[in-house]
Amino acid sequence: MVADGLDELDRYIIHSLQLDARNTPAREIAEAMDVSPSTVRNRIHRLEEEGYVRGYHLDIDYERAGFQLYTLIICTAPIPDRERLAQEAVEVPGVVSVREIMTGAGNVHIVAVGTDSDDLSRIGQDLNALGFEIVDEDIVRNEYSHPYHGFAGDDSRSN
Amino acid sequence: MVADGLDELDRYIIHSLQLDARNTPAREIAEAMDVSPSTVRNRIHRLEEEGYVRGYHLDIDYERAGFQLYTLIICTAPIPDRERLAQEAVEVPGVVSVREIMTGAGNVHIVAVGTDSDDLSRIGQDLNALGFEIVDEDIVRNEYSHPYHGFAGDDSRSN
DNA sequence: TATGAAAGGTTGAACCC
DNA sequence: GGGTTCAACCTTTCATA
Numbered sequence: 001m002v003a004d005g006l007d008e009l010d011r012y013i014i015h016s017l018q019l020d021a022r023n024t025p026a027r028e029i030a031e032a033m034d035v036s037p038s039t040v041r042n043r044i045h046r047l048e049e050e051g052y053v054r055g056y057h058l059d060i061d062y063e064r065a066g067f068q069l070y071t072l073i074i075c076t077a078p079i080p081d082r083e084r085l086a087q088e089a090v091e092v093p094g095v096v097s098v099r100e101i102m103t104g105a106g107n108v109h110i111v112a113v114g115t116d117s118d119d120l121s122r123i124g125q126d127l128n129a130l131g132f133e134i135v136d137e138d139i140v141r142n143e144y145s146h147p148y149h150g151f152a153g154d155d156s157r158s159n
Numbered sequence: 160m161v162a163d164g165l166d167e168l169d170r171y172i173i174h175s176l177q178l179d180a181r182n183t184p185a186r187e188i189a190e191a192m193d194v195s196p197s198t199v200r201n202r203i204h205r206l207e208e209e210g211y212v213r214g215y216h217l218d219i220d221y222e223r224a225g226f227q228l229y230t231l232i233i234c235t236a237p238i239p240d241r242e243r244l245a246q247e248a249v250e251v252p253g254v255v256s257v258r259e260i261m262t263g264a265g266n267v268h269i270v271a272v273g274t275d276s277d278d279l280s281r282i283g284q285d286l287n288a289l290g291f292e293i294v295d296e297d298i299v300r301n302e303y304s305h306p307y308h309g310f311a312g313d314d315s316r317s318n
Numbered sequence: 319t320a321t322g323a324a325a326g327g328t329t330g331a332a333c334c335c
Numbered sequence: 336g337g338g339t340t341c342a343a344c345c346t347t348t349c350a351t352a
Contacts, residue, residue, distance in 0.1 A: 006224060021181050022215035025327060036339050054218040056181035065165060065211050072260060090303040101231060102298040113307050139261040144249040148272050184346060195320050
């Protein structure tokens with residue numbers, strides 16, 4: 001099964017908001033799915049409350065904004081501590097994303113934005129202090145994201 | 160200087176929208192910064208037009224939504240083709256994120272969401288067909304993101 | 319960058335299936 | 336429980352200065 005507890009309307013809502021979370025009125029989704037706008041708003045609230053939707057974030061071009069040090073820091077954390085450390089890492093100033101990888105050395109991928117190399121050294125030290133071992137560090141040249149196609153219903157109405 | 164061409168109002172707008180891009184009215188930002196709501200709206204449009212803000216996306220808990228195969232595919236692309244291939248990769252159905260890494264083997268990190276292992280094999284084949292060499296593949300156990308603190312007004316590192 | 323009127327979106331309560 | 340309706344309220348748009 002594709003999506004637990006989510007019906008076609010939920011999937012279409014997620015799809016629409018993935019494309020533009022700020023400028024997509026409920027009415028627009030409602031018309032496409034032939035329900036009332038309130039139904040769409042009720043569903044959005046349910047998706048938020050039940051944790052399917054964790055938030056609405058900006059996609060920022062950090063490079064254009066003048067932060068040339070957009071860095072991937074590959075770390076190793078002991079498996080029993082990995083989840084807790086990952087949650088602590090995301091609170092380190094400058095860290096914008098943390099991925100916990102299932103296996104292997106380099107099981108936590110952290111992306112940090114820095115203004116200069118001192119800033120990145122400080123981030124590295126903070127991560128070390130938390131208990132990470134840093135195994136590699138590289139500049140991220142670019143990042144692209146794309147809405148997941150699988151939420152777009154049966155495709156008969158995907159844009 | 161922290162951010163080229165961005166003043167304190169722009170940074171505060173970015174910060175606010177990073178926290179909640181869907182439910183933050185311009186009026187709220189305007190009051191905090193003591194300008195009119197239309198000034199805030201004009202600035203938001205400028206940030207979009209000039210490419211600082213690339214979009215507004217949902218932060219979805221793919222695991223809760225029933226997609227247990229949230230996978231990091233580490234690939235190598237020849238440097239001259241890297242950018243073009245990265246842009247093509249993001250269009251492969253199931254791919255949700257692509258990071259171009261500056262150096263080394265594994266210079267493109269792709270995250271894909273799959274419903275089953277056939278789906279992921281198909282994605283791997285598609286990436287191969289584009290010209291990527293796949294060097295590693297791992298399940299992403301969890302992913303967290305956090306607004307960049309540096310946009311939050313002038314106290315540069317206390318988020 | 320600000321203002322103000324018109325257009326359009328959201329909210330919450332009452333109602334129906 | 337989930338969907339709908341409607342009126343009051345809030346937000347944005349657009350023209351204007």
